[in-house]
Amino acid sequence: xxxxxxxxxxxxxxxxxxxxxxxxxxxxxxxxxxxxxxxxxxxxxxxxxxxxxxxxxxxxxxxxxxxxxxxxxxxxxxxxxxxxxxxxxxxxxxxxxxxxxxxxxxxxxxxxxxxxxxxxxxxxxxxxxxxxxxxxxxxxxxxxxxxxxxxxxxxxx
Amino acid sequence: xxxxxxxxxxxxxxxxxxxxxxxxxxxxxxxxxxxxxxxxxxxxxxxxxxxxxxxxxxxxxxxxxxxxxxxxxxxxxxxxxxxxxxxxxxxxxxxxxxxxxxxxxxxxxxxxxxxxxxxxxxxxxxxxxxxxxxxxxxxxxxxxxxxxxxxxxxxxx
DNA sequence: GCAAAATATTTCAACCTTGAAATTTTAGGC
DNA sequence: GCCTAAAATTTCAAGGTTGAAATATTTTGC
Numbered sequence: 001x002x003x004x005x006x007x008x009x010x011x012x013x014x015x016x017x018x019x020x021x022x023x024x025x026x027x028x029x030x031x032x033x034x035x036x037x038x039x040x041x042x043x044x045x046x047x048x049x050x051x052x053x054x055x056x057x058x059x060x061x062x063x064x065x066x067x068x069x070x071x072x073x074x075x076x077x078x079x080x081x082x083x084x085x086x087x088x089x090x091x092x093x094x095x096x097x098x099x100x101x102x103x104x105x106x107x108x109x110x111x112x113x114x115x116x117x118x119x120x121x122x123x124x125x126x127x128x129x130x131x132x133x134x135x136x137x138x139x140x141x142x143x144x145x146x147x148x149x150x151x152x153x154x155x156x157x
Numbered sequence: 158x159x160x161x162x163x164x165x166x167x168x169x170x171x172x173x174x175x176x177x178x179x180x181x182x183x184x185x186x187x188x189x190x191x192x193x194x195x196x197x198x199x200x201x202x203x204x205x206x207x208x209x210x211x212x213x214x215x216x217x218x219x220x221x222x223x224x225x226x227x228x229x230x231x232x233x234x235x236x237x238x239x240x241x242x243x244x245x246x247x248x249x250x251x252x253x254x255x256x257x258x259x260x261x262x263x264x265x266x267x268x269x270x271x272x273x274x275x276x277x278x279x280x281x282x283x284x285x286x287x288x289x290x291x292x293x294x295x296x297x298x299x300x301x302x303x304x305x306x307x308x309x310x311x312x313x314x
Numbered sequence: 315g316c317a318a319a320a321t322a323t324t325t326c327a328a329c330c331t332t333g334a335a336a337t338t339t340t341a342g343g344c
Numbered sequence: 345g346c347c348t349a350a351a352a353t354t355t356c357a358a359g360g361t362t363g364a365a366a367t368a369t370t371t372t373g374c
Contacts, residue, residue: 010293012293013285013292013293013296014281014282014284014285016293016296016297016300017284017285017288017289017291017293017296018281018284018285019296019300020288020291020296020299020300020303021188021284021287021288023300023303023304023307024181024184024185024299024303025185025189026230026303026307027181027303027306027307028181028182028185029230030230030307030310031178032182033230036332040332040333046359046360047360048359048360048361064322064323065322065323065324066321066322066323073183073186073187073190074360074361074362075361075362075363076322076323076324077323077324077325077326077361077362077363077364078360078361078362079323080323080324080325081359081360081361082359082360085359100321100322100369100370101368101369101370102321102322102323102368102369102370103321103322103323103369104322104323124171124175125171127171127174127175127178128170128171128174128175130178131174131177131178131306132174133305133306133309134174134177134302134306135170136169136170136173136174138302139170139173139174139176139177140173142177142181142299142302143173143176143177143180145291145295145299146177146180146181146183146184147180148290149184149288149290149291150180150183150184150187152290153187193362197362197363203329203330204330205329205330205331221352221353222352222353222354223351223352223353231330231331231332232331232332232333233352233353233354234331234332234333234334234353234354234355234356235330235331235332236353237353237354237355238329238330238331238354239329239330242329257339257340257351257352258338258339258340259338259339259340259351259352259353260339260351260352260353261353
């Protein structure tokens with residue numbers, strides 16, 4: 001016997017999930033907005049640029065455009081524009097890859113790496129400050145839940 | 158004696174908060190992306206338009222542009238554009254308010270109200286489906302945490 | 315080898331988003 | 345009653361975002 005589909009199982013649970021989603025989205029927007037302001041004020045940059053630098057910082061050997069797009073959960077065309085601007089600013093380079101002329105490896109420059117290191121340090125402090133009310137215990141629990149949510153999602157899609 | 162500032166209190170807790178933030182942001186993006194796709198496919202609309210309709214649906218007497226902006230956590234100029242397009246589509250009207258010619262009350266039309274009701278029904282099911290792995294118990298706990306986070310934020314800002 | 319399918323990326327139009335400047339109207343001080 | 349400040353909104357430029365179409369290259373099947 002199959003279990004009934006989740007969505008019909010218990011109406012109250014679904015209302016609770018809806019409330020959860022709305023609050024999660026609002027919390028994310030509040031924090032995101034604050035980070036955007038601070039990145040602009042203190043480093044004259046944007047959140048998407050920060051995200052790209054962050055991804056590249058973890059992969060010193062570089063990433064393909066499609067790697068970036070998949071990792072950041074944004075479209076290919078989007079990454080093109082952001083990387084273009086980062087190249088103009090001198091924080092990133094596109095290196096030719098012999099063997100496949102369709103692709104190029106995107107890598108941080110020295111300047112980009114140094115710049116990101118400074119931003120990351122501030123960023124960590126900002127998050128500590130913005131999420132200061134969340135206890136270490138709560139943070140751990142919530143974090144585990146969200147990780148489970150995501151791996152589950154990845155497996156199904 | 159004052160307690161030490163949160164950010165210096167315990168480095169491990171801050172790492173945990175940083176991890177939490179990253180996971181929260183990713184979860185929000187995954188769900189948001191899926192909602193965007195479905196709203197487009199099934200109702201030929203966008204998330205920001207849905208958000209505006211949703212806000213207006215809860216306030217049948219209408220809202221000022223600045224009310225919408227504050228409630229949705231987006232800029233004034235942003236709301237102007239979205240409402241303009243909703244007016245063009247016939248889902249929303251701007252009514253003159255006697256007494257103050259700077260402002261106008263934005264309200265749902267009959268069509269807008271009916272349209273939103275249909276979308277809201279689907280939306281609730283989608284969320285139930287997307288967050289199906291989160292137990293009712295977890296949802297409630299998480300939801301309470303996020304609510305506390307937000308009221309705390311509101312009080313400080 | 316070559317045509318066709320698959321892959322990686324860019325381009326583009328439409329929309330979303332912000333923050334700052336401009337516009338319009340109202341409220342206050344005198 | 346004026347003049348100035350305040351308030352609500354719109355306008356605008358720059359950038360972010362998507363999805364679809366276009367481009368360029370590589371791989372596959374035969």
